[in-house]
Amino acid sequence: MTVLDAHNAGADGCEHHGARMLASLDGGRVYALPDAPAGAAIRVFKAADGTRPFCWIDGPRTDPSQLNHAENRARHRR
Template sequence: MTDLRCPAAHPEDPTPCVGPVAVTVLDAVNAGCNGCEHHGARLLASIEGGRVYPLPDAPAGAAIRTFTAAGSLRPFPWRTETQDAAPSLTNIADKLR
């Protein structure tokens, strides 16, 4: 990717994208957002009732890798313990719309 990050990258998350936009993350009410596997996993770990699906041109196994990675992450992994424990859920919800 260039200097632009995928749509799933939260504004507070400083990490770069890893690979192409390959998955769609949906929340419990089917609001969705496309992203790279890295940011898709971080988003999936931060929402309740989320699901992940590969995009049609995704590399084989992209959704499984994203789902597996999300399972090893805490919600809002870009937040440190010294930061506010409750990041803006509005930003996450807005990203999924």
């Protein structure tokens, strides 16, 4: 996987770490590498939606920037 930020800086990695990185970026994008299995980019995109960003931050996670996209959507539906 290649994960790009909003300024097109990127890094290559596996699906697991690509999802964590994408979850931690604002305006990030993911692209499959040429040898990636079919559907890899969409799996990373979907996994990032439910993955909390910044896993190295301890303590209660209450700020929207510390929650995943799915949690933030659920908060706004209430």
